[in-house]
Amino acid sequence: MDWKSTEQASMERHAPNHSSSSSIPATENTVWADASPLLETVCKELRDGELIHGDNFNLYAAMSALEIMDPKMDSGIINKYASVDEAIEDGLAPVPISIDKTVDVQCIIDIIDHLLACEATWHKGHSLAQTVFSCAYLVRPERTLSHALLDSYCKVIRATCKAVTTIVSDARTHEEEDLFTMSYGLPLNVEGDEKCLSLLNAVEENISRQLRACKAPLSKRKPLEDIEPLQTNFDLEEGYCKALLCRLRFRKHFCHVLTCMRRPQGRGLELARKHIASCISELGSILNSAEFLMFNAYGTCEDGTEDRTTASGRQAIGFDANLNSRISAPTPPRSIKILSWKKAIKYFENLLHHLDIICSYPLDPSLDALLHFVAQFQKAQPDLVARVHLQLLLVQDGKLYGRYPILAVIIRAARLTEVIMRHDILKNEYFVQLGQIVINMLKILCTNAAWQRRKLGKILQDWRAIYSQLELAFRKESGEGSSISNGENASAGILKHILIWVEEQTYWIAHRFLVLGFELELYSPSEYCMVYWYLSVVLIRLAEKKHLKMTVSDGSAKQKGKKRKDSPKDLAREARIPPAISFLQCQICLAEGLALLLAALRNELIVLQSPSPFNSEHERFLQHFELLQKACIPDLISYPSFKESTSCARISSVVMYNYFKDAQKIAKEVKSSFLNDPDRSAELRILEQVAEHNSVALNVISRAGALDPSLKVSFEFIHHPYFATVVVKRS
Amino acid sequence: MEQVQEKQRTEEFDASEIEYVSYGGEHHLPLIMNLVDQELSEPYSIFTYRYFVYLWPQLSFIAFHKGKCVGTVVCKMGDHRDSKFRGYIAMLVVIKPYRGRGIATELVTRSIQVMMESGCKEVTLEAEVTNEGALALYGRLGFIRAKRLFRYYLNGVDAFRLKLLFPQPEELHPFLPTMADRDDTQNHDDHSPREEYSELHRHL
Numbered sequence: 037m038d039w040k041s042t043e044q045a046s047m048e049r050h051a052p053n054h055s056s057s058s059s060i061p062a063t064e065n066t067v068w069a070d071a072s073p074l075l076e077t078v079c080k081e082l083r084d085g086e087l088i089h090g091d092n093f094n095l096y097a098a099m100s101a102l103e104i105m106d107p108k109m110d111s112g113i114i115n116k117y118a119s120v121d122e123a124i125e126d127g128l129a130p131v132p133i134s135i136d137k138t139v140d141v142q143c144i145i146d147i148i149d150h151l152l153a154c155e156a157t158w159h160k161g162h163s164l165a166q167t168v169f170s171c172a173y174l175v176r177p178e179r180t181l182s183h184a185l186l187d188s189y190c191k192v193i194r195a196t197c198k199a200v201t202t203i204v205s206d207a208r209t210h211e212e213e214d215l216f217t218m219s220y221g222l223p224l225n226v227e228g229d230e231k232c233l234s235l236l237n238a239v240e241e242n243i244s245r246q247l248r249a250c251k252a253p254l255s256k257r258k259p260l261e262d263i264e265p266l267q268t269n270f271d272l273e274e275g276y277c278k279a280l281l282c283r284l285r286f287r288k289h290f291c292h293v294l295t296c297m298r299r300p301q302g303r304g305l306e307l308a309r310k311h312i313a314s315c316i317s318e319l320g321s322i323l324n325s326a327e328f329l330m331f332n333a334y335g336t337c338e339d340g341t342e343d344r345t346t347a348s349g350r351q352a353i354g355f356d357a358n359l360n361s362r363i364s365a366p367t368p369p370r371s372i373k374i375l376s377w378k379k380a381i382k383y384f385e386n387l388l389h390h391l392d393i394i395c396s397y398p399l400d401p402s403l404d405a406l407l408h409f410v411a412q413f414q415k416a417q418p419d420l421v422a423r424v425h426l427q428l429l430l431v432q433d434g435k436l437y438g439r440y441p442i443l444a445v446i447i448r449a450a451r452l453t454e455v456i457m458r459h460d461i462l463k464n465e466y467f468v469q470l471g472q473i474v475i476n477m478l479k480i481l482c483t484n485a486a487w488q489r490r491k492l493g494k495i496l497q498d499w500r501a502i503y504s505q506l507e508l509a510f511r512k513e514s515g516e517g518s519s520i521s522n523g524e525n526a527s528a529g530i531l532k533h534i535l536i537w538v539e540e541q542t543y544w545i546a547h548r549f550l551v552l553g554f555e556l557e558l559y560s561p562s563e564y565c566m567v568y569w570y571l572s573v574v575l576i577r578l579a580e581k582k583h584l585k586m587t588v589s590d591g592s593a594k595q596k597g598k599k600r601k602d603s604p605k606d607l608a609r610e611a612r613i614p615p616a617i618s619f620l621q622c623q624i625c626l627a628e629g630l631a632l633l634l635a636a637l638r639n640e641l642i643v644l645q646s647p648s649p650f651n652s653e654h655e656r657f658l659q660h661f662e663l664l665q666k667a668c669i670p671d672l673i674s675y676p677s678f679k680e681s682t683s684c685a686r687i688s689s690v691v692m693y694n695y696f697k698d699a700q701k702i703a704k705e706v707k708s709s710f711l712n713d714p715d716r717s718a719e720l721r722i723l724e725q726v727a728e729h730n731s732v733a734l735n736v737i738s739r740a741g742a743l744d745p746s747l748k749v750s751f752e753f754i755h756h757p758y759f760a761t762v763v764v765k766r767s
Numbered sequence: 768m769e770q771v772q773e774k775q776r777t778e779e780f781d782a783s784e785i786e787y788v789s790y791g792g793e794h795h796l797p798l799i800m801n802l803v804d805q806e807l808s809e810p811y812s813i814f815t816y817r818y819f820v821y822l823w824p825q826l827s828f829i830a831f832h833k834g835k836c837v838g839t840v841v842c843k844m845g846d847h848r849d850s851k852f853r854g855y856i857a858m859l860v861v862i863k864p865y866r867g868r869g870i871a872t873e874l875v876t877r878s879i880q881v882m883m884e885s886g887c888k889e890v891t892l893e894a895e896v897t898n899e900g901a902l903a904l905y906g907r908l909g910f911i912r913a914k915r916l917f918r919y920y921l922n923g924v925d926a927f928r929l930k931l932l933f934p935q936p937e938e939l940h941p942f943l944p945t946m947a948d949r950d951d952t953q954n955h956d957d958h959s960p961r962e963e964y965s966e967l968h969r970h971l
Contacts (some may be wrong), residue, residue, distance in 0.1 A: 087795040087817070095821060098814035161918050211917070370921050451887070486915040486925065556915040558927070560906055648909030650879060655932040656911050 096268050120175050120359055129172035129354035131179050131186070138267040141276050143353050144186055145175065145329060148283050150352035151193055153345040156380035158197075159387070159421050162372050163215045165360035168197055169222050172354045175224045185280075188239050191232035192287050198224040199294050200421060207424035209479070211487045216420065221363035233291060234242035238584035240284045247277035275328040281345075282321035289314040293391065297425055300436035304427075307396040312392045313476035319381055319388075322347070345377050348558070383419075390422035394429060399437045403449040403474075406430070407544070410481045412715055414756075427482035431475050442471040444460060452530060461513075461527045466505045470538070473498050477545065489552040492545050493663035499542040500667040506535050536588060540581035546574045546669045555760035559660075564659050564760065566750055569678055570664070572627035577670050579620040586614055615709035619716065622702040622723050626759045629695030630751070633762065635682035636690050637737075637749060691738045699727035726759050733762035778864035780832055785870060787877060790827035792822050796800055798829060798836040806860045819843055819857055825881055826854070828874050830861070837865045840874040844887050854882035854890040859901070879908070883933055890931040895924050905929050 060068040082088075087098070104110050117123035133143040154167040173180055173190055180187040201224065205217050246266045250273040265273050266280070292311040296304030326347040333348040341349055357371060375383065390413075397409060413426065432438030436445050449457055456462070473495070480491040510531040550571045553559055559567050613621070657675045658665070665674070703724035710716040733749075740747050748767050751760035788795075800816055810911045820827050838861035844854040856878065862923035864871035882890055893916065896903040902912075910929040949951045 085796075095814070095818040099812070100820050101812060101814050103812055161923060372921075484917050486917040489916055558912040558915060560912070563911070594936055646907070648907065649876065650883065651909040652935055655934055656909070659911050659913060659930060659932050 045485065095694040099521060101722060116358065117356065119362070123356055123359060124176060124179070128356060129176075129179070131173075132183055133353055136268065138269050138272065138276075141267045141280070142329075142332070142350075143350065144189075144339045145276070145279055145283070146348055146350050146352040147171070147186075147354060149346035149348075150355060150374075152384070153374050153377050153380040154355075155197075156383040157375045157385065158216070159200075159419060160375065161215060161420070164197060164201070164219055165364045166357060166372055167374065168193065170355050170357050170359050170467055171354065172359060175223060175359065177223060177228070184242075185239050188232060188235035189284070189287070191226070191229045192236050192291065194224060194226055195229045195232045196287070196291060196294070198229070199291075199582070203294070203298070203428065204420065204424050207427050207479075207482075209424065209427070209483050209487075211420070211483055215539075218364075221360065233288060236284055236288055240281065240288070243280055243284070245278050247274065247281065248255075249279065250274050251257040259685055272332060275332070278321070279325040279329060282325065286315055286318035286322060289318065289739065293388075297391065297395065297429070300432060302399050302429055304398075309392060309395045312388050312395065315388050316385065319385055320598065323381055331414060342378070345374050347377060372543065380752075387422055389418065390416070391425060392416040394422070394426050394727050397429075399439070399765070401436065401440050401445060403436075403445050406436070406478075407481070408715070410478075411548075414481070414488075420484070423482050423484070427479055429746055430478050430482065434471070434475065436478075442474055443467060444687055446470065446474060446534070446537070449541075450533045451585060452533050456530055459526060459530060461530055464509070466502060466509065470502055470506075470534070473502055475540075477541075485552055485555055489549055489556060492549045492552070496542065496545060496549070496663055496667040499538065499667070499711065503535065503538050503542065506538060510535060533585075533588065536581055536585045540578065540585055542667075542669060543578035543581060546664055546667075547578055549664070550574060551758040553660075554753065561751060563656060563660065565631055565638065565682065566653070566678055568631035568634065569681060570629045570661055570673070571672055572624055572631060573670060574664075575620055575624045575627060579617050580622065582620065583614070583617050586617075592728065597617060614746055615706050618709075619720070622699050622706070622720070622727075623759070625695045625699035625702065626723060626727060626730075629690070629699065629727075629734075630760060630762075631682065632685045632690050632695065632735060633687075633730070634751070635685035636687045639683070639685055640687060687734075687738050691734060694731060694734065696727045696731035696734060700724055700731060703727060722756050726755050726761050729755070730762045733764045736764045777867070778832070780865075780868075782869065783801075784832055785837070785873070786831040787873060788829050789877075790824040790829065792824075795827075795829060798818060799827070799839045799841065802836055802839050802954060803841075803858055803860050806862070811927065812937065816841070825885075826878050828872050829878050830874055832865065837862050838870045838874055840871075840878050842878050842882070844882055844885060851888045852886050854879065854887040856892040866900075872908070875904070875908065879931070888933060888935065890933075892929050893919065893926045894929060895920065896927055897924060902927065902929075905931075 296308035826842035
């Protein structure tokens with residue numbers, strides 16, 4: 037069918053009749069023609085199942101097609117208002133809200149509260165357009181100019197949204213939270229917004245005076261202090277002044293927190309903590325104001341007071357969820373639920389708490405300490421805004437905290453002295469790359485767990501590649517057949533230290549990749565055996581490299597020092613295993629114990645595995661450990677090695693070489709070394725608990741007999757996030 | 768949609784009474800559409816259905832009980848990154864009274880069988896982390912949870928990307944790795960629009 041000729045014919049036939057009734061006026065560049073007759077003809081001619089094809093319109097493209105006039109697909113078919121202006125004309129956002137000053141104040145507080153709820157909803161992963169900017173007052177800045185309180189508050193909100201959007205954009209994490217920074221068409225750069233704090237201050241000053249005035253006894257009121265009260269009901273003046281003041285002050289301090297935390301090199305962290313404390317205090321006051329505000333609500337309160345988005349329980353004036361639909365996307369966004377007011381406050385309390393942890397960090401130049409801190413920080417699953425602040429603090433201008441060049445940090449981590457920094461070899465390309473790889477890793481460690489794990493898996497290749505490059509360089513430097521510990525060959529020495537450290541770091545990343553899988557629930561119980569087995573293999577290598585790093589550095593330090601007789605104390609110190617290694621060994625024992633117990637249970641048919649029709653355990657092994665295998669972490673480890681290690685496992689043998697008892701023993705022995713480290717102490721206690729429980733469970737299983745059908749064995753994460761506790765029940 | 772409460776919550780039937788039919792043409796399309804639309808809060812455009820059943824009719828199956836359409840599976844397959852030929856399960860629905868009797872498993876199994884015979888190296892899909900039924904079903908078939916996708920669904924729920932790897936002929940030991948592609952912003956592996964049919968495993 038010749039589409040063009042049919043269209044022309046149709047237009048010629050109908051143009052004279054329809055041009056006069058055309059409802060869309062022609063402009064300079066467009067002329068509208070009614071295509072209804074054409075479509076009617078086409079519909080009659082097409083048979084069921086036939087589609088119009090085009091060069092750029094295939095079936096795949098057709099999936100994104102819009103069904104015009106379907107409200108679920110076409111943003112143009114809007115529920116209520118065609119535009120913001122229409123909404124305003126309809127009276128959505130009156131200024132002032134009421135000529136009754138009391139009602140006006142009540143409504144403004146409702147708006148403030150609802151905006152907080154919207155803001156928290158935005159932070160939690162929804163778009164600005166559907167949350168904060170569903171407020172018509174924000175979207176037409178010129179309208180609020182006459183109302184100081186409303187105007188200054190709107191300015192502060194816009195400025196804060198802009199600041200937070202900028203911070204998240206700067207972090208460039210490209211996480212799944214891509215909705216967060218979408219601000220097309222929204223007024224984030226309104227002239228005059230930068231004065232928001234001074235305007236807010238003026239308003240705050242005024243309300244403070246009003247508060248003082250209403251609290252002063254009537255007889256003592258000086259005629260000079262004759263300030264117009266905030267609102268008309270004298271009995272409620274104090275309550276409303278206080279309710280407003282804590283809200284304004286919270287906003288002010290929150291702005292300062294953001295500004296202070298963005299100061300380079302962490303210079304503003306101490307001051308930020310003060311503002312955080314003020315914010316938390318004001319949030320407390322805001323919560324307390326709820327009773328007063330609810331009591332004095334006018335009209336009907338919303339049902340379901342737990343869902344209410346304002347302290348008073350009333351619905352806030354001036355909001356429409358679909359206000360920005362047309363600028364957001366061609367298809368209407370799905371409706372979202374705004375967080376309740378109480379949940380919003382909880383969110384901000386949480387956020388401030390996490391920001392405070394970041395601000396309290398002593399900016400330790402030790403990479404080990406930093407990695408530990410970040411891992412701990414992430415345990416509480418902080419939200420995006422907190423995490424990007426951490427990332428932006430850690431990595432600035434290619435330096436740690438903007439202070440320590442990344443190479444210096446690496447040198448220190450590899451236990452080389454700072455003197456090395458002047459060595460020429462550090463100017464080599466691969467050291468630059470190494471620095472970038474480390475920075476990339478630090479950024480990744482600040483992202484959400486799901487994203488983080490995927491990225492950690494991918495960067496293993498980078499770490500392997502840089503290791504290979506450095507190894508080649510090391511071989512070149514040390515020459516053929518020369519002694520490795522040749523103290524005169526400084527370049528080779530440096531490379532050796534770096535190599536060991538790179539390997540240790542690689543295994544650390546691999547271990548983190550594996551254990552995050554537990555937190556993300558990626559492993560089904562039938563896969564625990566292979567995961568614990570692989571984890572034990574990785575941990576063993578990690579401990580090896582860590583220990584090597586420590587002994588190599590001690591060794592070279594000894595060589596450089598003056599020759600002296602080894603005192604018994606020195607020898608004893610060398611013989612002792614460093615606590616950090618023991619800590620790892622405790623985990624290795626737990627992992628091995630769990631792997632072998634799981635294998636034994638399967639081998640003795642206590643845990644039946646029905647085979648899958650399409651693949652075997654081999655394929656699942658390959659999939660779970662693909663990224664590790666690709667990076668040869670570790671080398672020569674494969675599914676056959678796993679089968680070999682576990683096929684002979686029996687309950688009786690597992691009892692004999694009781695790994696759990698070993699883990700318990702190590703945990704007890706090394707406890708005293710971590711007295712000054714509350715995090716590690718706590719974890720050791722938990723590891724000990726798990727070891728003890730599992731040891732007992734093992735004995736129960738062995739005594740009951742392997743094939744006892746009434747025995748039910750399960751593996752649950754009741755003590756530790758990734759070392760399971762064995763639970764034995766009798767059915 | 769249905770205002771009358773069914774007297775029995777589940778339908779009584781024998782497994783042998785279920786008839787499994789491969790997608791046969793236009794006459795099956797409205798059946799599939801009605802089934803999926805019935806079970807989901809948001810209907811999909813007809814073009815979405817057509818994309819799948821036109822290009823890969825051999826991968827879609829319908830389950831009938833006494834002439835009534837009670838379940839369907841809709842899939843596709845194609846070249847993916849690293850030239851991996853990969854199957855994708857887009858929609859799987861069984862109406863409520865017929866659930867828990869292995870119909871979904873049978874539908875999926877048939878589709879995967881065709882994928883395997885067509886040379887696919889693996890099969891993938893997304894499912895909500897809260898969809899225990901789907902996770903158990905695919906787990907039994909040998910799928911692993913390859914990734915967790917944070918806030919994948921617009922209501923904030925995470926998703927798992929499930930993957931099934933078919934046994935491969937013995938491969939050579941991998942040679943030295945190269946630098947990973949660092950520009951890789953982690954989009955979804957599929958080229959398909961994210962939200963188009965990600966909900967479709969909700970109801971099993």
